Amino acid sequence: MDTKLLIEAFDEAGAAVNASLRNVRGSGRRARTTKPGQYAIDLIADEAALGVLSKLPVAIMSEESGLSGDRSSPIIVVIDPVDGSSNAARDIPYWATSICAMDAGGLLAAVVVNQETGVHFRAVRGEGATRNGERIQSSDVERVEDSVIALSGLPGLVLPWKQFRVLGSAALALCDVACGSVDGFLDVASWHAPWDYLGGVLMCSEAGAITLDAKGRALDTADPMARRQVLAAGTQGLLESLRNATS
Secondary structure, eight states, rough: OOHHHHHHHHHHHHHHHHHHHTTTHHHOOOBBBTTTOHHHHHHHHHHHHHHHHHTTTEEEETOOOEEEEEETTOOEEEEEEEEEEEHHHHSSSSEEEEEEEETTTTTEEEEEEEEOOEEEEEEEETTTEEETTTOOOOOOOOOOGOOOEEEEEEOOOOOOOOOEESSOOOOHHHHHHHHHHSSSSEEEEEOBBBBEEEEEEEEHHHTTOOOEEOOOOOOOOOOOOBBBOEEEEEEEHHHHHHHTOOO
16 A cells, blocks of 8 residues: 555544544643543544545554454554543643554654644655654764653663653654664653554654664564553664663
8 A cells, every 4th residue: 555645644634633632631631531541531542444445455453443444454553542541631732643653674664743732743754754844863972971861651760861851742752763863762651552552653663763673572563452661862872781681
């Protein structure tokens, strides 16, 4: 399938999510479902996104609704309609819709959009990554002492980084690594599912950053039961320092 068509559909799905939640504020944002950890906005966003993505001849794996679409397709689209649901529920402007397509060759195309700021990240395998249409490149920081690191959870071993941030959206944090806003990402929690990180991982790889699972497992999986401990950095030296914090 033409990657241009995929990116266009992902953009449209992101816009549909934004429109579906535009007038949901206050207590409506914080309403819960009966599923642990799930907000009503997760389901609203999921319905909006799948209204677009279901028109594609692809399989779809969503955090909220599971597997749907054309299950015989060689392409599977993995989506988190609201990555950073707690941020979205509390009107903290750091949450995203993350959509990534995979085929037999691995990660193929992705869009991650910050739904509060409108910043769009896009990547296609072998073609680089962009932020609002401008080509991006990860940082060249090698020493942890010079780095600003995005965290998910708090590590038992505190490294001597220059500064750190705990922002609440793995997808956006990985995009921040890709564009050099932060130098690395350290997941301490070790519970992220593919829909949380796949889009950001493709952004990183296409922008020159390095990603891995702290336990050596493959990151490019659509298995809904898979959980990974994702690390990312602009350089190998910094990545090794981050990996030491997980051992």
